[in-house]
Amino acid sequence: MTTPVRVRFAPSPTGFLHIGGARTALFNWLYARRNNGVFILRIEDTDRDRSTDEYIEAIVEGMTWLRLDWDEGPYRQTDRFDVYRAYADRLIAEGKAYYCTCTPEELEERRQRALSANQPVAYDGRCRERIEKPAEPAAVRFRMPREGQTIVNDLIKGPITFENSVLEDMVIVRSDGTPTYNFVVVVDDIDMKITHVIRGDDHVNNTPKQIHIYQAFGWEVPAFAHLPMILGADKSRLSKRHGATSVTAYRDMGYLPDALVNYLVRLGWAHGDQEIFSREELIQCFSLEGVGASASVFNPEKLLWLNTQYIINSTPGALAEAVLPFLVKSGILAADSDVSMDWLGKAAYSLRERSRTLVEMATQMHYYLAADIAIDPKAREKHLTPESIQLLAEVRTMLAGLTDVSAAVVEPLVHEMAVAKGLKLGAIAQPLRVALTGGTASPGIFEVIEIMGKELVLQRLNRVIGG
C-alpha cells in the first residue's frame, strides 16, 4: 500500500483568485481526485501588510464557484507562527541557521552596488559565523551548503540541476519575528504531509533552497511538479493589462464554471484530440505526465467558444437557474418576480445557440419579458412596409382565432398562407420578427410565438399594425 496522495493549493491573499491560480488549484484538485487523494486549501498570509480577509473570501468564493472543493482547510499561516518559531529555533540551536544584523537598507545598497558592478547579487554571508543572539533586532538566515549540487526531479520538467554555490543564505525569519515564505512553505508541507507539490513554475528557483530546509530537518522531500505559466497575447505573464484575469470577473461576464474549467485544463494539458471534457472524464483522464512543459497563451476567443458549447449543451432547467441572476441584474426581471422557471427554461433554451454568454442570453431575453419593446429603426424601415403590415394584419386575424399558438399549430398555417400568396416564408417571417422582437435576429419565429404566448404576440402586433 502506497502513501495516500495529499496535495494543496496555497494562494497568498494579496488579490482575487486569478486565472493562473485557478489553473494551479484545478490541477491540484484533479490530481487529488484522480488518485483518491486529499486536496487542501492553505492560505499563505505571512505577508501581513499585503494580505487581507477580503481576499481570502474572494479566493474561497472563486474556488466555490468553480466547484473545486477542498477536503481540509482553509488553513492560515498566521495561525501557526509559534510553530514556525519553534522550528527556526531548532535550526539555530543546531547551527543550521544564524542571526543576521544587516539592515534591509544595507542589503539594498550592496545589491545595487553588485548589480552595477556586474557581480552576483546574492547575500555575501557576512554574519554567517555569528554564534550568539545579538542585542539588536536580527533576522534569521538559513545556512546553505556552498558546495555540491541539488537536483530537483520535477514531474513535468524532468531533472533540474542547481549548483549549491548559487543558492544564497535566505532569510527565514524577519527581524520582526515573522517567518518568510520559503521557510513556512516547507514546514507546512511537512506538517500537512503533502506528498506532491504542484505549483507554478515561477517557484522552480525556490525549490533547491526548500530542499535544503527539508534536509536540514531530516525530512523526506515531496515530489514536485511545476506547471508552466499562462501568458497574455504579447507572451508576457498574464496580468490585468491583458483584460479580465479574476475568476469572478468571468462569472460576472456570464461564463459557466465548467466552461472555464474545461478551458483552463486544456491550457498545458491534452488528452489526444479531445476538446470537451465532463468533470468525470477529466478526473478519469488527468495525469501530470500529460502536462506540457512550455508556457501557453491565454486565448479568450477559444474560451468564448467553449462557453457557447457548454450553453448549447445545458438543459432548460440549468439555463433558467443560470440566467436568472443576469436578468435581475440587467433590470429585465424584478428580483421578486414570480416568473415560472419552467417557462424561463423554455425561453432560455430557445436562445442557447445564439448566446455566447449568459449576459448575451439575458440581453436577448428582454423581448420575451419586457412590457414594451423598442423597434430598431432600420429594421422597421426595411421590413415594416405598408404591404408587410397588411400581411401582419392577416396573421393577427389568424392567431386571434386560435386557442393554441404553439409552433406545431402556427407554422403550417403560415406556410399555407405564404404558398397561397406566392410568397417566400421570409416575406412574412421577417416582418413578424421585427414586430415581435424589435429586431431582425431571433430564434425561429414560430418558437418565439409559442414562448411569448398569444396575448403578448397580439399586443405587439397591434402596436405595429395599429387599429
Added chain:
RNA sequence: GGUCCCAUCGUCUAGUGGCCUAGGACGUGGCCCUCUCAAGGCUAAAACACGGGUUCGACUCCCGUUGGGACUACCA
C-alpha cells in the same frame, strides 16, 4: 549581470525515430443548410525557430545559436 525553464499552424495542442503528403480545435476565408441570427456540415489558407551532429532514417535523441519566459526581497 547571474541561475533556471521553454521552443510544432496567429493561438491551444496531437506527435515518445520510420505510421507525417505533420492530425485536431479556436480564429479567419469559401460553400451548403436556412424565416433572420446563430448553431451545424463540408472545405481552404496556415507550423516542426536556425545550425551542427547521432542514425539506414529525425518534428521526435544530443550540442550550439537565436528567440521567449521565470526567479534573482527581511513578497509569495
